[in-house]
Structure formats: C-alpha cells, structure tokens
Amino acid sequence: MNLSKQVSRPSSLRLSGCCFASAVIVLMNIPAPAAEGPLQLHLRFRNATPRGETTTSEKTVAWEPNKTALIICDMWDDHWCKSAARRVVEMAGPLNEVVKQARGRGVFIIHAPSSVTAFYKDTPQRRRAQAAPFAKTPVALATVERWGTAWCWTDPKHEAVLPIDDSDMGCSCEGTKCPINPPWTRQIATIELAPQDALTDNGQETWNLLRERGITNVILCGVHLNMCVLGRPFAIRQQVYLGMNVALMRDMTDTMYNPERPPGVDHFTGTDLVIAHVERHWCPSFTSTDITGKPAFKFREDRR
Numbered sequence: 001m002n003l004s005k006q007v008s009r010p011s012s013l014r015l016s017g018c019c020f021a022s023a024v025i026v027l028m029n030i031p032a033p034a035a036e037g038p039l040q041l042h043l044r045f046r047n048a049t050p051r052g053e054t055t056t057s058e059k060t061v062a063w064e065p066n067k068t069a070l071i072i073c074d075m076w077d078d079h080w081c082k083s084a085a086r087r088v089v090e091m092a093g094p095l096n097e098v099v100k101q102a103r104g105r106g107v108f109i110i111h112a113p114s115s116v117t118a119f120y121k122d123t124p125q126r127r128r129a130q131a132a133p134f135a136k137t138p139v140a141l142a143t144v145e146r147w148g149t150a151w152c153w154t155d156p157k158h159e160a161v162l163p164i165d166d167s168d169m170g171c172s173c174e175g176t177k178c179p180i181n182p183p184w185t186r187q188i189a190t191i192e193l194a195p196q197d198a199l200t201d202n203g204q205e206t207w208n209l210l211r212e213r214g215i216t217n218v219i220l221c222g223v224h225l226n227m228c229v230l231g232r233p234f235a236i237r238q239q240v241y242l243g244m245n246v247a248l249m250r251d252m253t254d255t256m257y258n259p260e261r262p263p264g265v266d267h268f269t270g271t272d273l274v275i276a277h278v279e280r281h282w283c284p285s286f287t288s289t290d291i292t293g294k295p296a297f298k299f300r301e302d303r304r
C-alpha cells in the first residue's frame with residue numbers, strides 16, 4: 001500500500017474508519033495530521049508592509065522528523081509566581097501528549113529545565129547531552145550571563161522593543177504580588193523523559209546534540225516566551241543566530257506579564273502580543289494541532 005497516498009487523503013474521507021476522533025476532527029474542521037512521514041507544519045509568518053502595518057501569511061512546510069528537535073524550555077516543577085506555576089501545571093499534561101506524539105514520529109526531544117540539570121545528574125538523558133561530541137558553532141555562542149546561564153538579550157539590530165512591559169518580572173496574580181524567590185528544583189514530573197531524549201540547559205551541549213544528528217529544524221515550546229524561550233542559550237534567538245530553521249509552538253507557551261503594566265491588556269492578550277513579536281522579528285509559529293490533530297491548547301483562565 002502506498003502510505004503517502006493514504007495519508008494525503010482529506011480528513012473527510014477518514015470517517016469510513018468510524019473513529020470518534022476523526023469525527024471530532026471533521027466537525028471542528030481541523031485537518032488530521034499524517035501519522036507518518038514529514039511533519040506538516042502550518043507556519044504563521046508576520047511581515048511589515050511598506051505602510052508600516054503587519055500582515056500574517058501562512059506557509060505549509062514538511063519537516064523530516066529525524067532532522068527536527070523539540071526543545072522544552074523551563075517547564076519547572078514550581079514557580080515564584082503562583083499564577084505562572086498554575087499555568088505550567090495546566091499546560092504540562094497537554095504538552096506531554098504533544099511530546100509523546102512528536103517523539104513517536106522520530107522527533108528528537110531535548111528537555112531544557114534551566115538551572116536544575118543537576119537534579120538529572122547521572123541520568124541517561126543528561127549524560128547523552130554531556131557525551132555528544134564537540135561541534136564548533138558557525139557563530140560565537142552568547143556569553144553574557146543572566147540567571148546563571150549565557151543569555152541572548154533583546155537585539156535592537158534584529159527586533160523592536162518587546163510589546164509588553166515585564167520590568168516588574170511579570171507576576172500576573174491579582175491583589176498581592178508574589179515575592180521573587182525561585183523555588184524550582186526540577187522539570188515538572190508530568191513531562192516524561194524517554195530513554196532516547198536528552199536533557200541540557202547549555203548552548204554548546206545543545207549544538208553538539210543537534211550537529212551529531214544532522215538536525216536543522218528546531219521547535220521551541222515551554223515558558224516564558226518574553227524571557228527564557230527567547231533568551232536562553234538553547235532558545236529562539238540563539239538558534240536563529242546559529243542558522244537553524246526555528247519555529248515556535250505558540251499554544252504551548254506562556255509569558256510573565258502583569259496586566260497592570262503597559263500596554264494594560266489581559267495576560268493572554270499580552271502573550272499573543274509577544275507571539276506576534278516573535279513572528280515578526282524571529283521565527284514563524286504553529287500550533288500543536290499540526291502534531292496531534294487536536295484543537296490548540298488554551299488556558300482555562302483565558303476567557304476571551
């Protein structure tokens with residue numbers, strides 16, 4: 001049987017299997033992703049028009065799973081901000097499902113829980129990252145230090161100022177603001193480590209792992225988009241500088257944004273503004289629907 005023909009059928013033809021999931025997919029008009037072959041990602045780009053407005057465009061790309069890594073940024077077991085911690089708990093289960101499906105397709109999974117990799121000392125995933133042969137990077141890795149790791153700061157040559165003010169660190173709790181006292185000790189246990197995964201928060205180790213496998217495509221997800229998902233040494237800015245094809249899984253992220261700060265929008269609109277910033281200045285985005293066939297993830301507190 002020619003599998004490539006089979007998987008390219010429109011989803012409406014799949015009802016013959018009488019599968020409830022297929023019926024849901026058709027009802028919600030979400031194209032079912034193929035279970036094999038390349039990942040079909042609907043990448044959303046944002047471009048500036050000559051009149052200074054921005055427009056979005058979409059392009060479907062086929063990424064070979066064995067040339068693709070999915071990096072999970074800072075999905076810690078706890079957070080100094082109670083509402084941020086609550087949202088990580090809520091997102092972790094759905095994200096783990098996405099990770100499982102991506103892994104099952106052959107995507108290389110890198111867990112990147114910054115500053116708590118010692119928790120994983122002597123695990124096969126941590127050792128794999130440390131043992132990957134050194135590979136020289138095409139450009140120098142960031143060396144500026146922030147929060148104990150190398151950091152790629154906002155780059156005025158490459159981007160506008162962030163559309164949200166996170167200078168207060170972005171506690172989104174109503175009423176009393178949370179004291180900034182980092183409590184994280186590991187990655188949240190909901191996200192499973194499989195034997196073939198790797199675990200690192202180090203830019204050079206990440207590069208070594210990618211080069212060892214000939215990986216050219218990098219998907220970023222996790223938290224928080226306005227800080228670590230952009231700035232960490234394994235994250236979006238650094239991967240773009242290194243020449244990778246980078247994409248943000250935009251429903252599997254969150255921001256540190258306090259709605260009482262400019263521009264004074266609700267927390268989730270603030271996140272959408274940062275996603276738009278990333279799409280305009282750094283890399284396109286897609287939703288987990290392209291991997292799971294399920295509706296994109298949405299936080300319960302997002303009542304827009």
Ligand SMILES: [Zn+2]
Pocket residue numbers: 080081082083084171172173177178
């Ligand atoms: Zn808080």
